[in-house]
Amino acid sequence: MEIPYSVKPRPDTGLYNAKVGIWLFLASEVMLFGALFCSYILLRVNAPDGMWPHHWLNIWLGMTNTIVLIFSSVTVVLSWASLKMGQFKRYKLYQGVTILCALTFLCIKSYEYHDKFIHYEVILTDGRIADGHIEKGQTTADTVALLGWWPKDEAALMDPPMGHPVEKIEIPRKQIKTMENYGPWHNTYTAIYFVLTGLHALHVLAGAIVIFAIWGPLAKVWEQDPERYINRVEVSGLFWHFVDLVWIFLFPVLYLL
Amino acid sequence: MSLKAFHIVFLVMSILLAFFSGIWLLRQYASSRHAQDLAAAVVFLLAGGAMICYGKSVLRKLKHISYL
Numbered sequence: 162m163e164i165p166y167s168v169k170p171r172p173d174t175g176l177y178n179a180k181v182g183i184w185l186f187l188a189s190e191v192m193l194f195g196a197l198f199c200s201y202i203l204l205r206v207n208a209p210d211g212m213w214p215h216h217w218l219n220i221w222l223g224m225t226n227t228i229v230l231i232f233s234s235v236t237v238v239l240s241w242a243s244l245k246m247g248q249f250k251r252y253k254l255y256q257g258v259t260i261l262c263a264l265t266f267l268c269i270k271s272y273e274y275h276d277k278f279i280h281y282e283v284i285l286t287d288g289r290i291a292d293g294h295i296e297k298g299q300t301t302a303d304t305v306a307l308l309g310w311w312p313k314d315e316a317a318l319m320d321p322p323m324g325h326p327v328e329k330i331e332i333p334r335k336q337i338k339t340m341e342n343y344g345p346w347h348n349t350y351t352a353i354y355f356v357l358t359g360l361h362a363l364h365v366l367a368g369a370i371v372i373f374a375i376w377g378p379l380a381k382v383w384e385q386d387p388e389r390y391i392n393r394v395e396v397s398g399l400f401w402h403f404v405d406l407v408w409i410f411l412f413p414v415l416y417l418l
Numbered sequence: 419m420s421l422k423a424f425h426i427v428f429l430v431m432s433i434l435l436a437f438f439s440g441i442w443l444l445r446q447y448a449s450s451r452h453a454q455d456l457a458a459a460v461v462f463l464l465a466g467g468a469m470i471c472y473g474k475s476v477l478r479k480l481k482h483i484s485y486l
Contacts (some may be wrong), residue, residue: 175486184419220458224439228465231432235472238425242480323452398421402428409428409435417442 168389183396187403190364194407197360201353201414214350215320217343219273223416226269230405233262237372237398244391249383252394256376259401263369270362277343277351281307282318283332284339291330292318295342305332305340357411364404371397423485429473436466 170177205213240255276294283291283305293309300306307330312318341347345355375393383390443459446452 175484180420220443221454224458224461227435231465231469234425234428234432235476238421238476238480241421242483245483323450395421399424402421402424406428406431409431413435413439413442417439 168386168392177392179392179396180399183399187399190403194360197353197357198410198414201357204349204353208349211316212319214348216323217321217350218354218416219276220416222269222273223412226266227408227412229262229266229269230408233259233266234402234405236262237401241391241394241398244383244387244394247387253376253380256372256394260369260373260376263365263372266365267362267369270358270365274355280343281305281309282341282343282347283307283337285332285336286338287336290315290318291332292321293327293330296329299331303334305334305337306330307332354415357415361404361407361411364407368397368401368404372401420484420486422480422483425476426473429469429476433466433469433473436462436469440466 164178165171166176166178168177170180174181236255236259240252240259243249243251243255279294279297281293281295285291290312291307291309292312293307296306296308308327309330310321310325310327311330312321343351345352375390375397379390379393382393440459440462443455443462447455447459
């Protein structure tokens with residue numbers, strides 16, 4: 162027995178099953194990201210004065226990722242519209258670009274993460290602070306080499322002046338009191354940054370896998386049941402738009418404000 | 419809500435983001451005088467303008483597709 166309304170829309174609602182399903186799923190996603198955004202707001206509002214970081218992220222990389230995701234939403238819609246007009250080759254082209262955009266986004270995000278993992282804050286035994294990227298080739302068992310600067314205190318570290326001088330710093334390990342990279346464990350800001358962007362990146366990866374599966378291995382459905390295929394593309398497109406919309410909120414919150 | 423309707427909602431949000439970011443970076447430039455702030459502001463404002471033009475064309479192109 163065939164399940165009703167799996168392809169054709171139900172007359173009273175005008176929706177097919179998968180569309181109802183994806184909107185219910187997106188509603189649960191709104192609650193998930195909404196809760197995390199609320200956590201971010203509470204953490205930020207309750208941070209001591211001058212102790213919430215600014216300018217820790219590269220606006221240009223964030224902006225590039227924003228443009229990449231917005232462009233990918235455009236190609237998703239164009240691919241769906243192409244299928245509606247029966248232009249399968251055009252659909253393949255547009256959706257191929259979408260997959261490339263997703264990979265570009267993930268590559269840039271990985272680069273940003275890597276940059277944070279090689280970025281260290283070193284507190285010396287005399288109380289001075291050194292901050293910069295570790296030079297792995299020149300770091301030895303006795304000495305840590307950084308390409309960085311000397312903030313005068315923790316407050317200066319929270320809002321580093323733009324264009325501050327960068328120098329090569331060599332610190333004997335005996336003089337190091339604590340040394341920690343900018344991973345999620347570093348402070349509240351990096352914790353919420355990695356949680357929000359990490360969860361979002363997982364959604365991007367999941368969306369890209371689904372879009373790729375429909376675009377590649379499942380493309381034969383187009384010949385057997387075109388309407389079902391168009392519905393699948395639309396549902397994956399709705400998910401993709403949601404993921405992009407989350408980024409539209411994440412970018413200003415994390416990179417600008 | 420169809421993909422068309424969601425795309426329009428997304429576009430509106432993107433346009434708002436672009437102009438917000440552009441203006442925010444212009445204000446930042448007023449205090450920092452760093453050329454990269456100005457350049458980023460210009461990119462965002464141009465992107466916002468481009469998205470308005472795209473939005474108009476996509477509405478024309480997809481007028482035969484339902485919003486539901």
